[in-house]
Amino acid sequence: MEPIVSVENVKKTYKKRKEDTVVKAVDDVSFQVHKGEIVGLLGPNGAGKTTTIKMICGLLKMDEGKIIVNGLDNDKHRLKALNHISAVLEGNRNLYWRLTVRENLEYFAGNRGKSKKQVQGQIKYLLQLFHLEDKENELVNRLSRGMQQKLAIAVAMLADTEIILLDEPTLGLDVETSYEVRDILKQIVEKENRTIIISSHDMGVIQAVCERVIIINHGKVVTDNRVEELMELFNxxxxxxxxxxxxxxxxxxxxxxxxxxxxxxxxxxxxxxxxxxxxxxxxxxxxxxxxxxxxPVENIDRNTINFEQVFMEIIKEDSDYANDPSVSSELS
Incomplete structure (x- = not known):
């Protein structure tokens, strides 16, 4: 089966301001995501994860490599490729605060070429799915952080794209809303066969909803494996x-x-x-x-760990490997 997103040997470098030093933000990254998958794209700060996300979304141009979105090269056919992706990016204004919940949904649907009449049934469905029916006429700037985040994901879904990219979808949410968002994401994949790529520091969310994780560190992919297999390995x-x-x-x-x-x-x-x-x-x-x-041995317990511990262990092992002088000399 052809992947719906294919990242092939992608590289991206930056030049430090007022310096001649070149930093490799993304260094020969490759991975694939198939239709109907929910995949975590993870990495510590500065690992190259955010740069990779922005290149998939067409917000940054890669130096080398190729990104294929639903069969389209997003460098050669950027606009056509991006018609297959909707995104909720942390730190970006994903909503208009002086519009109501319903007005935001209608406005962003219009940006995708859909009339109000065309999307009324879908808006009703999304308001119910995200439990926003009672807030549909409320201004966004009066909503809680959790409701704003749910609405942003609903807006992304309204675009009807095959791929939804979510950057920190549960950041700043209370526990109850975080669990609610997890359940909604599972429903999106199971009922609508959408493909979701999640970037998050909330390892509880990754463990609960993702089938597979891709971990980037030092600009490279260090792990691409199923969550279940990683948990079993480290457990x-x-x-x-x-x-x-x-x-x-x-x-x-x-x-x-x-x-x-x-x-x-x-x-x-x-x-x-x-x-x-x-x-x-x-x-x-x-x-x-x-x-x-x-x-004398009185008791032996096999420790049960969570995915946050798995993530930290993978990053630690990769950093130990990268800092090993014998390895560095072999690679140089």
């Missing part, structure tokens, strides 16, 4: 072992040598050892160290 790694006795200095030294990131809580009567395993077989190394002093 299997970390264990907390409750001990019947304290570890000796020699045991602690050996633990440090084998597991540099282990944690040891000796502030309570039953000390706890938390260790992260790179492979299932490493659990035997832990037991070998405990066996040396016949340290």
């Amino acid at each position: 299997a790694r970390q264990y907390t072992i409750t001990l019947g006795e304290f570890l000796t200095e020699e045991q602690l030294t050996q633990m440090t040598a084998c597991f540099p990131n282990f944690e040891y809580d000796s502030e309570q009567a039953k000390p706890k050892l938390t260790v992260e395993l790179l492979s299932a077989e490493q659990i035997y190394q832990v037991f070998d160290i405990l066996k040396q002093n016949e340290t």
Whole structure:
């Protein structure tokens, strides 16, 4: 099946102001998104994620590479390609504050060439879906942050584009509204077969609604995988072992040598050892160290982690790799 969005070997550099230094914001990024997917595009600040989003939306011109939107090259056929995308971008004015909820929907529909008569049924549906029926005649500047954000997504949906790009859709929302937006996004994909690309720092949203995540760091794609598989991979790694006795200095030294990131809580009567395993077989190394002093084991728990921890671990591992002198010398 042909992807609906294809980013191919895209590069983008910036020149620092008043300096000759060139910064690689996006460095040979490639990924694909298929119709009906809901995909998270993630990355820490300065990783190149926002630049990538702006290039997909046609707001920035790439230096090298290609972006194909529903079969159209968005460099050669920019306007035609952008007819297939609607976006809600954080930091942009996505609504007119001196218009009412309904007037905003009618206005932006008109920008897409649709008359009021054509969109009345769709507006009614969207007002119900986003629970905005009671606010349809309210000025936008009088709405709560949550209602404004829901309306912005409704406006994006009204465009009837196959692809919806959402940048920080739950930023600043209260918990209840955030969960409401999550449910709505799931319905959009399931019932309407739209394709959604979400950029967010709210890892709870990513874990709840995305099937797959693409993580960018240092201008490169470091992970492109299903959320479920990443959760399973990292869940299997970390264990907390409750001990019947304290570890000796020699045991602690050996633990440090084998597991540099282990944690040891000796502030309570039953000390706890938390260790992260790179492979299932490493659990035997832990037991070998405990066996040396016949340290009793009272309980073993496999730690359950959330996607925020998975994200941080992936970024940490990538940064450790990038900063390793031996790796740097091999790449230079």
